Amino acid sequence: MSDTAEANSTRGEVSRSEPSDRDLLLDLVDGRRGALGTLYDRHSRVVYAYIAASLDAREDIEEISQDVFVTLWRKRATIVVAGESVLPWLLVTSRNLIANRRRAIQAAQNRRAGDALDETHPDSRPGPDEIAERNQLLAYVETVAAALPEPDRTVFELCIRGDHSYDEAAAQAGITPAAVRNRLSRLRTRLRNELHTLRGKP
Known part of the structure; x- marks a missing residue:
């Protein structure tokens, strides 16, 4: 050799x-x-x-x-x-x-x-009126979150309320990370639009 x-x-x-x-x-x-x-x-x-x-x-x-x-x-x-x-x-x-x-x-x-x-x-x-409005908005968000179907509710809890990554949320929700990202985008848009409506904004 x-x-x-x-x-x-x-x-x-x-x-x-x-x-x-x-x-x-x-x-x-x-x-x-x-x-x-x-x-x-x-x-x-x-x-x-x-x-x-x-x-x-x-x-x-x-x-x-x-x-x-x-x-x-x-x-x-x-x-x-x-x-x-x-x-x-x-x-x-x-x-x-x-x-x-x-x-x-x-x-x-x-x-x-x-x-x-x-x-x-x-x-x-913030004054009393602003605090009351903020509490009303938070209560509304909680109501919307509670009514979400699965796996949107799990995605909301893990990624919006919690501090989980797309991969971690995907593993727990049984969907792909791409699906988590798409669902989060839709959830945020929905919440933003509904909160604007609740506040009387266009």
Whole structure:
């Protein structure tokens, strides 16, 4: 056998000896932290690049990149992968953590804007009439949601009232993620139109 053929043969044996992601997940369930390091080395660059494409602050990117693998360890006993790779699960988890961070950033900005508004307009808090109208609108939304047929009601509860992804809602509702997206679009349009009607707006 030539030196090149022997080297290729040796590399093939090393490649075949490497554990798959599914094997490493089983090691995680058994509490072997070394498996987490192997998965981190294998997928962290892709996860980091995915997060960096969605967020600007380096500290946010680095923190979420770490949180993805912390979540992997914390949920190791319940994770199910469709194929041999855990990367799709890592990217879905990244997307959810990115969404959470964006909501937190937006909430902080809203609080700062609210504080500034309170300083210049101390009497700008909603009055009794506005509170009554808001409560009426919320009660109306609850009535509409309760009357929805399945699977629209499940989609509403998971994606509008809750914080589930299209994939998670699709799995629970027994439909495709595309169907979840289409149903959500129709639900939001219906609610928006009916609330405008209730308020007497065109």
